[in-house]
Amino acid sequence: MVRRTSAERRIPIVLACTVCKARNYKTSRSRQPNAKAVTLKKYCATCGAHTLHLETQ
C-alpha cells in the first residue's frame, strides 16, 4: 500500500538490523536535507527478536 505522488520525491532505503546487520526491510523516506537517519524497532528473523534497524543504502 504505497501511495505515490509525482510531486513527492521519496528516497528508497533499506533497514538493516543493528545487531546482526541483516537487511530485513525495504522502505523509503522523504527527501529532506537535514533528515536524520531512520531507526525503527522491527522484528528480525535472524535474531528472532525485535531489534533496532538502521537505514542503509
Ligand SMILES: [Zn+2]
Ligand atoms: Zn538481527
